[in-house]
Amino acid sequence: MASPRLLFICGMLALAGAAHAQSKTPGGIPPPPGMSLAESAAMRFPQPVRVGDLIGREVLRPVESQDVLGRVRRVVRDANGQIMVVVDFGGFLGFDSRPIAVPVDAMVLVGQDMEIVAFTPKQLRQFPTFSPVGTADVADDAIIKVGLAKPSH
Amino acid sequence: MGGKLADRRSLMRVSMRHVKTKTLAVETPSVRTGRRLHPWPIRIMHWVNAVVMLIMITSGWGIYDDDVIIRGFHFGSSWRLGDWAAWSLNWHFAGMWFLVINGLIYLAYGFASGRFREKLLPIRPTEVVQTVIDTLHFKIAHQDITVYNAVQKLLYIIVILAGISQVITGMAIWKPVQFSELVWLLGGFQTARVLHFAGMAVIVGFLIVHVALTLLVPKTLWAMIAGGPRLKPSGHAKQSHVA
Amino acid sequence: MRSPFRPDRPPNAAVLDDHKPLIRSLERRGLIRGGLSLGALVMLTGCDVRRPEAVEFALLAISRFNDGVQALLFDPNKLAPTYPASMILRPPKFNAYYDVMDVKPVNGATWRLEVSGLVTDKRAWTLSDLQALPQTSMVIKHICVEGWSYIGGWTGVPLRLFLERVGADLQAKYVAFKTADDYPSSIDMASALHPQTLLALKYGADTLADPFGYPMRLRTAVKLGYKNPKWITAIEVTNKYPGGYWEALGFPWFAGI
Numbered sequence: 001m002a003s004p005r006l007l008f009i010c011g012m013l014a015l016a017g018a019a020h021a022q023s024k025t026p027g028g029i030p031p032p033p034g035m036s037l038a039e040s041a042a043m044r045f046p047q048p049v050r051v052g053d054l055i056g057r058e059v060l061r062p063v064e065s066q067d068v069l070g071r072v073r074r075v076v077r078d079a080n081g082q083i084m085v086v087v088d089f090g091g092f093l094g095f096d097s098r099p100i101a102v103p104v105d106a107m108v109l110v111g112q113d114m115e116i117v118a119f120t121p122k123q124l125r126q127f128p129t130f131s132p133v134g135t136a137d138v139a140d141d142a143i144i145k146v147g148l149a150k151p152s153h
Numbered sequence: 154m155g156g157k158l159a160d161r162r163s164l165m166r167v168s169m170r171h172v173k174t175k176t177l178a179v180e181t182p183s184v185r186t187g188r189r190l191h192p193w194p195i196r197i198m199h200w201v202n203a204v205v206m207l208i209m210i211t212s213g214w215g216i217y218d219d220d221v222i223i224r225g226f227h228f229g230s231s232w233r234l235g236d237w238a239a240w241s242l243n244w245h246f247a248g249m250w251f252l253v254i255n256g257l258i259y260l261a262y263g264f265a266s267g268r269f270r271e272k273l274l275p276i277r278p279t280e281v282v283q284t285v286i287d288t289l290h291f292k293i294a295h296q297d298i299t300v301y302n303a304v305q306k307l308l309y310i311i312v313i314l315a316g317i318s319q320v321i322t323g324m325a326i327w328k329p330v331q332f333s334e335l336v337w338l339l340g341g342f343q344t345a346r347v348l349h350f351a352g353m354a355v356i357v358g359f360l361i362v363h364v365a366l367t368l369l370v371p372k373t374l375w376a377m378i379a380g381g382p383r384l385k386p387s388g389h390a391k392q393s394h395v396a
Numbered sequence: 397m398r399s400p401f402r403p404d405r406p407p408n409a410a411v412l413d414d415h416k417p418l419i420r421s422l423e424r425r426g427l428i429r430g431g432l433s434l435g436a437l438v439m440l441t442g443c444d445v446r447r448p449e450a451v452e453f454a455l456l457a458i459s460r461f462n463d464g465v466q467a468l469l470f471d472p473n474k475l476a477p478t479y480p481a482s483m484i485l486r487p488p489k490f491n492a493y494y495d496v497m498d499v500k501p502v503n504g505a506t507w508r509l510e511v512s513g514l515v516t517d518k519r520a521w522t523l524s525d526l527q528a529l530p531q532t533s534m535v536i537k538h539i540c541v542e543g544w545s546y547i548g549g550w551t552g553v554p555l556r557l558f559l560e561r562v563g564a565d566l567q568a569k570y571v572a573f574k575t576a577d578d579y580p581s582s583i584d585m586a587s588a589l590h591p592q593t594l595l596a597l598k599y600g601a602d603t604l605a606d607p608f609g610y611p612m613r614l615r616t617a618v619k620l621g622y623k624n625p626k627w628i629t630a631i632e633v634t635n636k637y638p639g640g641y642w643e644a645l646g647f648p649w650f651a652g653i
Contacts, residue, residue: 027495043497045607047487065227111489148490153219220543239646243455246462330476330618330653331469
């Protein structure tokens, strides 16, 4: 049976090939169907990052045009203890955005920004508006681990 | 006594006429006869610049796509010269020599021959406003294409300055350590990138207006190929009156 | 000793046949010596070779001319701007010719740095050997050819000091690197001797992490990012143009900032 990493790369290059006609080795490839977010995040060499350094970061779409999906508002732990990044999503230039909670395993660090690699904008639009009920803020000085991706272009 | 007053009045009239002619002469200084509107060096440099500027702009769009400055906006494969990063860069770093050499010769020629002074100056703000109003009413004077209206003068000066600005910001981006003082003056490396992009936008904006107006008045295009009307000593076109 | 720069397997002849004209033109430019790396071959098969060869030839010729101009513009005494440690981006930005899942971590305990070419001491170095050498730190701006930049902090052995230790011929033209991720790279000697060129072992106060080149990467403040190979396994001092991964695909070689 092919190694998970091989499956990951080959399967997604085929899919990504259509979307990323420009780059031969695109960054921010989504996890293959069937692989859990935790597994796919673990394959991206997660690095320690200070939660306070994430607040305000732009959250980008992993495509050449680097569309801005939103900004990081805060980081919380949900009722199951999973770390979620609350993103002010959508709208235009900050107007009319709404907060949604994105699992940190669905996101990557790209330099001074973040990207959401596991969900398309269409899927993100279906996310419920974030409610702080049952969640706990993660302190600014806390260190969490977030996966990496190469830049998208 | 009356005679002397009459003499003085007629003297004044003569001198007023003299003043009027003098004013005209200041606007259109005496020049050599037989010259065409666009001497051949100007024509060659114009078309070289046209090709090179297009190369710089479209290869620049390719470089831009590698890390977009305006998030959400990219040019895409149909608009870029160089199908991917390496070739956009190679076109850009090749074109830059032709742009600078051609540009320097053009500037030297423009100053040394008096062409800039003659054709681009003076610009009076009231004239600019009036020309804009006229243009919006489609009253584009094109009887005498040898005299640039105020908006033309302004646009040509702007595009020359934008071209110079592109070379300066380009050098800052190309050598941010060797020219680190220049980068500091421009406000930092990323700011220099934004300024370089903005300069491109100004030039592209100029190009759209310039090409559109040339197509609306096709004899200006022909003038840049064949030279245009011959100029009288006054600097106006021969056998045509000022509109 | 067999040169560390010869590939383990010869390139696939069928791929080369298809692209003979392009390869010949690249070879004429002296951009490919000692065989293509596997990584470059993968890229070449996806390459669009429909561009007119003459145009590419001219562009590459001008690129080589630009290398000469850049060498003239390079001031060996000019230091890149430095920044306060508080501005260091943590973690730094990752980039490679593949995405991060494909990073192949190196075992620091068994890792050896091979040294070859115009040097008097060709012994291999362990990580502790290098850590015992005098270290320098710098906080500088990393600038990528793509256009992005970030401020990072690296600590390591000045390459100049290392070259002097191994008795390198400092009049030689090139310092070439081989890496664990098939990313050959090389720089001019003048840039190698620049005070802000380090064999980096740390980022910030911490050991380099796996995705960022552990145990050792090149970090020079006077070159674009792609001239800073990660996971270095060998250094060669030579007068024969060594080229590099991206250079084989058409990117400029000098790439100085």
